[in-house]
Amino acid sequence: AQKITQTQPGMFVQEKEAVTLDCTYDTSDPSYGLFWYKQPSSGEMIFLIYQGSYDQQNATEGRYSLNFQKARKSANLVISASQLGDSAMYFCAMREGRVQGGSEKLVFGKGTKLTVNP
Amino acid sequence: DVKVTQSSRYLVKRTGEKVFLECVQDMDHENMFWYRQDPGLGLRLIYFSYDVKMKEKGDIPEGYSVSREKKERFSLILESASTNQTSMYLCASRRTVNTEAFFGQGTRLTVV
Numbered sequence: 001a002q003k004i005t006q007t008q009p010g011m012f013v014q015e016k017e018a019v020t021l022d023c024t025y026d027t028s029d030p031s032y033g034l035f036w037y038k039q040p041s042s043g044e045m046i047f048l049i050y051q052g053s054y055d056q057q058n059a060t061e062g063r064y065s066l067n068f069q070k071a072r073k074s075a076n077l078v079i080s081a082s083q084l085g086d087s088a089m090y091f092c093a094m095r096e097g098r099v100q101g102g103s104e105k106l107v108f109g110k111g112t113k114l115t116v117n118p
Numbered sequence: 119d120v121k122v123t124q125s126s127r128y129l130v131k132r133t134g135e136k137v138f139l140e141c142v143q144d145m146d147h148e149n150m151f152w153y154r155q156d157p158g159l160g161l162r163l164i165y166f167s168y169d170v171k172m173k174e175k176g177d178i179p180e181g182y183s184v185s186r187e188k189k190e191r192f193s194l195i196l197e198s199a200s201t202n203q204t205s206m207y208l209c210a211s212r213r214t215v216n217t218e219a220f221f222g223q224g225t226r227l228t229v230v
Contacts, residue, residue, distance in 0.1 A: 045208065050217035093219075095212075103166070103168045103174050104212070106151055106166070106212065107176075108160050111160045
C-alpha cells in the first residue's frame with residue numbers, strides 16, 4: 001500500500017493566485033514527519049517545509065504553508081501568491097521510525113507538476 | 119553548507135556489468151538513502167542506512183545492494199545491470215534530529 005498519496009498529477013494556477021497541492025499519508029507510527037520538496041526542471045531537490053507529528057501549529061515558511069490535518073492524515077501544501085518560478089514538480093514525503101536512534105525511513109509520493117500561467 | 123556529492127552525473131553501462139554509484143556527505147549525518155526516480159512514479163526508496171555497516175531494504179531493493187563502510191559514504195551497487203535499471207538515481211542524507219534531508223545532484227544511469 002502506498003504510504004504517500006498525491007492525487008493530482010498536474011495542477012495549473014494563474015500567477016499571483018494561491019494553490020493547494022494535496023497529500024495524504026498512511027502510518028501507524030505515532031512519531032513521524034512530513035516534508036514538501038520542489039524539483040524544478042534543473043533536477044535539484046529543494047526543501048520547502050517540514051511538519052512534525054507532534055507539532056501543535058501548522059508549519060509556515062514564507063509563501064509556503066502546510067495545512068496539517070492529523071485526524072484526516074493529510075498534509076496539503078499551500079502556495080500563496082504564485083510566481084512563474086514556482087512551476088516545478090512538488091513532492092510530499094514522510095519520515096517514520098524512531099527519532100532517537102534506529103532506522104528511519106523516508107518515503108516520497110509520485111509528485112504533482114505545477115504550472116503557473118502568466 | 120551541507121553537501122551531498124554523487125560521483126557521476128551521467129553514466130552509461132552495458133547489460134550485465136557491475137555498477138557502483140557513490141554518494142558522500144560532509145555533515146556527519148546518520149541517515150542516508152538511495153532512490154530511483156522515474157517519470158510518473160516519483161522517488162522510490164531502494165535502500166537506506168542509519169549507521170556504519172547498517173542497512174535496510176526500501177520498497178524496491180531487488181537487483182541492488184548497498185555498502186556503508188564509513189559514515190560519510192553510501193554506495194549503491196547494481197550487481198548485474200539490466201536495461202530496466204535505466205533511471206535517475208538520487209542519494210540523500212539527513213541528521214536524525216534535523217528536519218530536512220539533503221540531496222545529491224543525481225546520477226542519470228543508462229544501461230544499454
